[in-house]
Amino acid sequence: MITAGIDVGTQSVKVVVLKDSKILSREKTFSGFEPAKAAEQAFEETLKKAKVSRSDIKHVTATGAGAEMATYRDSTISMVGADAKAGAYLFPTARTVIDIGAEEARAVRCDEKGTLLNFVVNERCAAGAGTFIEAMARALEVKLEEMGPLSLKAEKASQINATCVIFGESDVVTLIHRQEPKPEIARAIYDAMADRISSMVYRLGVNPDVALVGGVAKDVGFVASLKRKLGTDVLIHDNPEFAGALGAALVASKRAGVSN
Amino acid sequence: MTSKDETGMKYLPEIPQKEIDEIRSSIKATSMKVTSENIERMKKSAPNRPEAMTYFDGIADFFGQREREIRAAKEEGKKVIGYMCMFAPIEFILAADAIPVRVHSGWYDTSKIGDRIVPVEVCPVIRSTIGAKMVGLSPYLELSDAIISTLTCDGMTKLCEILSDQKPVWTMCPPRVKDSPQSMNFWREELKAVKQKIEDLTGNKITEKKLRSAIELLQRATKAFRRLQDLRKDSPVIMGRDAMLVNQTSAWDDVKRWTQKTEELCDELEKRVQQKTWACPPDTPRVMVTGTPMVWPDNWKLPNLIEEADPQGILVADELCSSDRLLYDPVGVDEWTMDDMFNAVAERYLLTSTCPCFTSKDGNKDRINWLLDKLKEFRVNGVIYYVVRGCMLYAMEYTRIKRILDHRNVPIYYLDTEYTREDVGQMKTRVEAFLEMLKAGAEG
């Protein structure tokens, strides 16, 4: 049975096509100003890659902030529901899944079947999501993909007092003027974010194993800080930004099976 | 003190009448739109909505029938006494032949007006009421000859000062510890004082006979109220929003008529129980909301989300002083003497309250016991703990309630919000996730 999941995020659209619980193909497009079009496009691309046509797809489930933009969807699932399913699929031992997207961070507790047991969401404060790192990278005048490796060079972190993105940015500028070494500033930035994320996770309760998905999981600097703050190891998979779409596709499989 | 100081002593500024009229008409238009929208949405969610609800839809309009009735009564010389919290002795007001109306504000837009006077951190219900007063939006507030303001929380305490700039405000101070022996004595004195004020304002003495009929009138209202809530215990025969609207309208409608109409609604619902005509599938996740009051019309935000979500949920019960708590407890009179009736009224208003503004000898367990009982009786699948930002009292009680519900394996989700429409999208994702969780819990 072939199903598809689509994650219409604020920055990008991700699509995953599954056949009998195996990933056939995946595709990512930037949302831009017309997310509906981007969603359509991404879907077409993924189908092509998988060499299947629309009629082959039994069920399409959409998730993400713009799930309603996926006009061809058969159902929707919440992002935390998708996270739970994807987490259990990718990491059978994971019981806590952290998903950090561009603008929102979530933590989810699940069981081995991917049932959503509890969740906590942090969407009000951007200092706990991907855009924070982007903004800080700009302030540091460092390329986004270089910031992670840069921070790993540091032995300790500079002092950042601000708890907020806006004030954090001016803090960083001050540190640069004081000629603090960039690796240390970078590490401080990651530590601040990891702090915020881990206090959110503590509200949920840390149940090992802990998995990290979402685009930010590719950032080695953040992952290192998070491991330090949580005090546990964190499981990471390739293509972590596709977790939402994968979870949605898994849900689609379940629902297609049920409706039969 | 100079006359300039006198002006300065007032909280409320002088606003040019033109500005007031502009703001008021704009917010009034929005309010009427939201009201009719909510009703449309409720009708859409339950295609077989009971016919008896039509009456309540009419009363739900703040600027409609009820306003006209109260205005007409005032012209005939009747007095209108507004009140904010549930502690005002409605029986006394009715016995003195006055009209009781609850004047807490449920308009989002007026809270921004209130922001001109008090900080944004203040409870939005308070800010909204201040704003409503500043632009004269609430018909009931404007028509009140006096306002009974109970000093339950910080916001309420200062609100009574603010409102007294333009209205006579009578304070009632419930003791923070409900059940110490001194508390009841003090509360009785407060009630005696208010009783006297009511008699002075209306010019009517509250006699034994009148008080008895007022108490009996409210007992009949409580009977109808409980009958309605009991019908929500089993399979869903009425959507939560509809029941909540019925509950809320009791706070400003004519008590006798409201009772009769609610009984008619219950008769209709009982027929549906027999015919098994459900408002939604019986396996719909059953949600209970507890927390700060959700005042009509703008605060239907969360109930709308719950009952229109995918998967759909149904509000089967709540612990809100704007809904299921309103008329739940009766006044139990032992001997129909003035003395016993007075004590019965005093005790009913103070001792039964589950508001977290209290603590008690056993640490305010009343609220927890009430919740636990309702969880069982209404077969609740999950609880949403609803707090408007700024309410320390409800926010602080969350910790303990979460622990107790965790022990009982009942999912509980903390949802805080503001008097704003901007966070509907965010709330939607969380509510839907929670409902998904409940559905999965029920299936798995």
Add this chain to the structure above:
Amino acid sequence: MMGTIAQFLQATIAVGAVIAGALAIILGVKDRTKKISCLRIYAQTISLGVIFFGLFTGPFGLTQYPPIGNAPRDTLIGTTVFGAPFPDGLSVPTMACYYPSGRTMTCVLWQIQAYIFPFWSAGKGWGVNYVSSGLERLAIAFGLLIVMSVILGRFFCGWICPFGFYMDLITRVRKVLKVRHRNLSEGLNDGLRQLRYLVIAAVLLLSFIFGAEAIVGTQLVSGTEYKGFVYQYFSAPFCQVCPMRPLCVLVEGALGYMNLQYVFSQATGLFYEIGYYVTSLNVAVLILVTVGAFALRRFWCRICPLGGLIAVFNRFVPFKWASVIRLDKEEEKCTKCGICKRVCPPQVTEVYEGKGGDVTASGCILCFRCIEMCPYEDCLKINVAGKTVFGSRNWLETIK
């Protein structure tokens, strides 16, 4: 044979009528806030009739004790059914006063006093010959007291005791006159409750002191010898001050069942404070209690030592574990509305304060008013041997 059959039929019809009356009330009184109270008054009336049944059956105009009156001294249930071990009738922990005519049972407090002094040894009593020793009779009396206390507890006080009925009648009169009642402070009420036990102890001690000659061989108080002053007129210390005695005696006297002139002639002392049938102290206490009952509901019941005796064998360890009738509270259903505390005639607070489970209190007379008035379903319940027989209901459903 025919006589027995006739008696059996009479008894059956009587019992049937009583049950029919009870059913009529249970089904006929719709208002849930009044149903139990009506049933209770009915039970109290029937009890009064049963306890003083002799006044109906006679025989009248006996030659045995002419100065007393025309009704029989007693028509005891105990003796007819159980014979010798119950020479003074069935002991009941209720005020079935020994002294008036026509009684069918006997107040156990009188029996306890009397069997210590003056009837410690076998022999002649008041109009009866005791074949058993005082100790044996005491054992039986206590045995009955304990069994009844464990099984029914203060149900006697709420539903059977004629003096409780008197207290309730005063309350009714007060209500008709629209006079409001007062409340004692919790501390004072508790204090009075504790006083009961002191009174019991004092009474027992006094009886032992009087009976010292028969019990330990040395007379401690003069006049306690056979036919001595104390023996004749002061043998039961508590009965000298009990308000039930004058109530019965005076009412019966007024109705012609007892000869009041003779009754008063048996009182002596400076203020007639010592006497066989009634004393001035009795009357003073009765007046005090009657007036007090206008201000405080069930005034006597708060301090009644008989109630205290029952409480000892019902509310204290180890009897507490065996007591059959209990008031049970479901904590989650309780909203702490305080109605139970306010409507309680003897002002018991344990039902309100109790956390959950067994909330039976030593001051509670099991009148069930709290259950009747509690508006939350199944919050307060009466459990008999662990099974719920009656619980609080949403009485709003039955108001007009």
